[in-house]
Amino acid sequence: MWENNGLAKRLGTQYPLIQAPMAGSTTPELAAASTNAGGLGSLGAATMTPEQLRLDCQAVRARTNGSYNINFFVHEEPPLDPAKDQAMRQLLAPMYEAVGLESVPEARVPFPSFGDAHLQVLLSERPSVVSFHFGLPDDEALQALRSYGAVLLCSATNVAEAKVLEARGIDAVIAQGFEAGGHRGTFAEPYERGQVGTMALVPQIVDAINVPVIAAGGIADGRGIAAALALGAQGVQIGTAFLRCPESATHAVYRDALANASDDGTRVTSGFSGRPARGIENRFIREMQGREDQFPAFPIPNSLTGPLRAASAKHGTPDYISLWSGQAGAMSREMPAADLIATLIRETDAVLKRLAG
Ligand SMILES: Cc1cc2nc3c(=O)[nH]c(=O)nc-3n(C[C@H](O)[C@H](O)[C@H](O)COP(=O)(O)O)c2cc1C
Incomplete structure (x- = not known):
């Protein structure tokens, strides 16, 4: 058939x-x-x-x-918006600190x-x-x-x-x-x-x-x-x-999150990239919720969250990684x-x- x-x-x-x-x-x-x-x-x-x-x-x-x-x-x-670039850099600063990174880079269009x-x-x-x-x-x-x-x-x-x-x-x-x-x-x-x-x-x-x-x-x-x-x-x-x-090319931390996924564990966030995407809920998604007005347009936030995601993976913590997953991740x-x-x-x-x- x-x-x-x-x-x-x-x-x-x-x-x-x-x-x-x-x-x-x-x-x-x-x-x-x-x-x-x-x-x-x-x-x-x-x-x-x-x-x-x-x-x-x-x-x-x-x-x-x-x-x-x-x-x-x-x-x-994306339109240039230095005020939003700055607002998001401020939001991310404590997260950068948590994973041992020094300073949030300048925003740019990453691709x-x-x-x-x-x-x-x-x-x-x-x-x-x-x-x-x-x-x-x-x-x-x-x-x-x-x-x-x-x-x-x-x-x-x-x-x-x-x-x-x-x-x-x-x-x-x-x-x-x-x-x-x-x-x-x-x-x-x-x-x-x-x-x-x-x-x-x-x-x-x-x-x-x-x-x-x-x-x-x-x-x-x-x-x-x-x-x-x-x-x-x-x-x-x-x-x-x-x-x-x-x-x-799924990182080990991400693989673990999928292996332990549940039916109701995903959320849609625009915090990583500036556009809505579904991933397994983690600390980053929770902390960015309700702050959408401070995110620059897609794909600029990627330039700010990229180093954070990489450092989070290196530290072996899922806190700040984009754990993209559909609702059937547990399957x-x-x-x-x-x-x-x-x-x-x-x-x-x-x-x-x-x-x-
Ligand atoms: C990790 C990940 C990355 C994705 N990246 C893209 C992409 O680059 N281009 C695209 O068209 N869709 C992308 N998608 C969406 C898929 O094309 C597709 O719509 C989705 O995976 C289907 O839902 P499922 O994940 O529940 O199977 C991505 C999905 C996941 C899980």
Whole structure:
């Protein structure tokens, strides 16, 4: 029912099962292992320099001849706001002290939105799938990607966003439910309009558009995949469940937090980056709650929280790390990506068979 379905054929995979792009957590090893196991491996490239992007594309290609996906953030260049930069630096000063760091650095824009330099790398490395978060780049860039045959995907967090993506000619829409780990893909503000759960979001987007829908958010085993298919999705994108694979770049402290996760342990915060993202609640999230008016625009806060996160990990404490996780983090399993994909396929087939009676 799902093996080699229309979406899988389009993606160039055996199964329509996407290992989610996760900036900072995905690696060429993870992406290649996921692809070689019959899914679609992805790299979150939002924070990569063009040079790094090229090296990582080549590192994936050295490990697999199959399809892979490269993902970018498409966001507005942040307005300069020295008052907010200063306010956030003050908020962070005691946390820096707690992990033995001297002073909070000056705020800066740590990485650009998707742009021409990234596009040029894609045009030469030619990943078969390119996906976007926070909306789409301009038509010229999309056309350039289509001209070498790239399949284009983008996240939507409500029906209106899905319709915008369809009108822009996207090949498939990722319906990202509120359960999802990491950044909300919401691009039509206010953010509060993108808080629909996967169960309600997927069928409504399926009914509203004519391109395939990929369900994302809170899916961690074959029951979740079968449910997504039942809701009308043609495929799934799974993130958190891959974070404990040995091929992921997940720090040991973060792995421990996932191993001890619970169903109600995540919160949405914009404290780390300036945009709402779901992670396991920790001291940082608690202390930043209600202070949103003091955060500079995305992605500037990353330049202020980056050293703090790194020092927190080095100290072996989860207090100030961004522990991105979906609401099904407690269902994540520690196993190699190839085993995880084989397990997910086996479980899904078993559920589908049971339901078929
Ligand atoms: C650690 C982490 C990092 C993420 N980074 C990205 C990213 O760089 N680009 C992106 O499109 N989505 C990113 N996401 C969101 C995923 O694409 C996907 O929507 C989400 O993982 C699905 O929910 P799940 O985590 O419950 O499986 C990230 C998710 C996690 C958990």
